[in-house]
Amino acid sequence: MIAIVAISLITFLIGASLYSFVFQKSYRNSYFSYEIFYTLICVYFGVLIGFGLLYFVLSFNGVLLVEGGVLQDTSQLETLAHSLYFSGVTLMTVGYGDITPIGWGRLLALIEALIGYILPAAFFLRIMQNAKRTYSDQEVDKERAKEL
DSSP, rough: HHHHHHHHHHHHHHHHHHHHHHHHHHGGTOOHHHHHHHHHHHHHHHHHHHHHHHHHHGGGGOEEEEETTTTTOOOOHHHHHHHHHHHHHHHHHHHSEEEOOOHHHHHHHHHHHHHHHHHHHHHHHHHHHHHHHHHOOOOOOOOHHHHH
């Protein structure tokens, strides 16, 4: 019973935090951009699925993912699920170590982890660049208004 209450409370707090972040009036004048936020999510899913499918296809050519240190014989559907899981974990956290790539898969995992770290910074810089451009445009408009 305590676990259900705790999970419900945590879920409510996470939901309220996300709602507050996106919809509260205090953030409407900030540099938050729905377009860039949704683009970031789409790019993450694209990279995750792309690398997952890459691991899956390469698993037929010897680039394998080893689970628990043991090479396991799994069905194609399970291999696809493991590939997508490994891709997501590598992209978001650099891995847990429960699934390990072998061969060229290690290089792919390093590249995916690097992309996972660079993406947020790239989008943050994009937001700052847009904000700076908007500020510059406002200053130019003020100067033109003074001249008239």
